[in-house]
Amino acid sequence: MTRLNLADDGDWLTPKETAERLAELTARGDVAPDYYGVGGPVTELEHAVAAMFSKEAAVMYPTGTLANMLAARELAAAKRGPRLVVQSDSHVFNDAGDNFTHGIGVTTVPLASEGPSFTAEQLRAEIKRTASARVPATIVGVMVETPSRRYANRLFDPVALAEVISLAKAENIPLILDGARIFIEAAWTDRELTEIAAPFDYIYLSLYKYLDAPFGAVLAGSAAALEGQHHERRRFGGGLFQMWPSALLAHNALARQTKNWAAVRVAGAAVLDALPGLGVEAHRLVDDTNVIRIKSAVESEEVAKRTQARNAKMPPRSRGGYVLKMNESWLNTPPDGIAATIADILRD
Incomplete structure (x- = not known):
């Protein structure tokens, strides 16, 4: 470092430091490997993250890109003309190669603003526009990224966010939190992780931003929302034979x-x-x-x-x-x- x-x-840990940390964590010889992302430190990490956010379940993925995409795919299942509302400057809209469109047939609808936030009025207008489409379309979810990377970790305006959440709940529109930096938000807002996560149906946590892992993400939510995700992860090329090193490092870092x-x-x-x-x-x-x-x-x-x-x-x-x-x-x-x-x- x-x-x-x-x-x-x-x-971030250097390769040498990563090897040394893994050696420390496996020194007792009681760490069992996962098998295609099931068992061992992976399952332990999933349980820890679910408990941390007071959610019923969690699933580890090799990348956050895949985690967010499969969350949206689950929301879009059997929906006609699925659309996902996102921030125009969000990671998912700018850095994933339009993977929602090409990979799962979900259209991302970007809402622009002067900063990291959008408003309930903008969301309400998009709900109205989608409902009036000549060809049937459905808003299957709203994704919020906070803190926002493109705005140097500025927060989504809390008043605007409360209004967006309230409107989405009233319209029965599921919510996804891109919470890659949720520990940072918790520290600077004096809020508990469970309070931040509570309104959202899915919460994505990055494992490599500051959790010592070289790769990975965890998606938390209800047991019903994540049912079958271990299979969907593999279906989309994310079923790594062993993910235990990253899971072990991240789980160790969670506590601090x-x-x-x-x-x-x-x-x-x-x-x-x-x-x-x-x-x-x-x-x-x-x-x-x-x-x-x-x-x-x-x-x-x-x-x-x-x-x-x-x-x-x-x-x-x-x-x-x-x-x-x-x-x-x-x-x-x-x-x-x-x-x-x-x-x-x-x-x-």
Whole structure:
């Protein structure tokens, strides 16, 4: 790991560190492998995630792309002209190659906005438009991504989200939460995971953002919603012979998330308070989570040299500055040391 990661949600394990962590976790010799994703650490992880979100069941997939797609496929079963409402800047609409359209015959309907949110009014208009289609169509679900990656982990506006959820419930439209960063949301909103997950029929959790795993995702929901998903996972090419290494690493990391992200938030606030005194102009938006936004004229090439000399990692320059991300590596250095490192890297 880098000493101080200023660029990512997690400080990812190197291959050597991954091997060492697995060696520690398997040292007693009592870890049994799964068989095509059933049994061993995979089943243990699924049970842990389901309990964590107060859902009846959970299923592990090799990728979040597959998890979200099969959730939508389940909602679309036997529906005419299935459509899924999503954010226009969401991961599922921009980064999956229109897999819903090509893979499962579901049309994604993007709702645009000035930020990571859309409104109940927009959703209501889409419900009305779909109902009036000349060729029968059905909104089979609404997917919400929060925090939003394309908006540097900004939250879906909580008032707007409550109104969207209320409307979807009134119209009997299922809800999917793209909660890849749900632990971050919980820390910065002072909410329990179960409270965040409660309104949603499906919740997707990424295993590699900050859970030490090299790949994987878990989808949680009701037992009825996830019935048969182990078979559907294999049908769509996601039935890996063994997924236990990723499941074991992620399960081990689950226990520390709530406590550590709360500590990261405290450390980040202290860093933010210290930066002005070091000549660094920093700010946050009202719906930000684990980020600090810094204006800087220093070019990326110079920043890269300074960062490497300090065994740190910086994000690329964007829109006249840098968006720094807090993560667990911030717990290894006192806040004043982190602030001093940032100021040194970004000095004019």
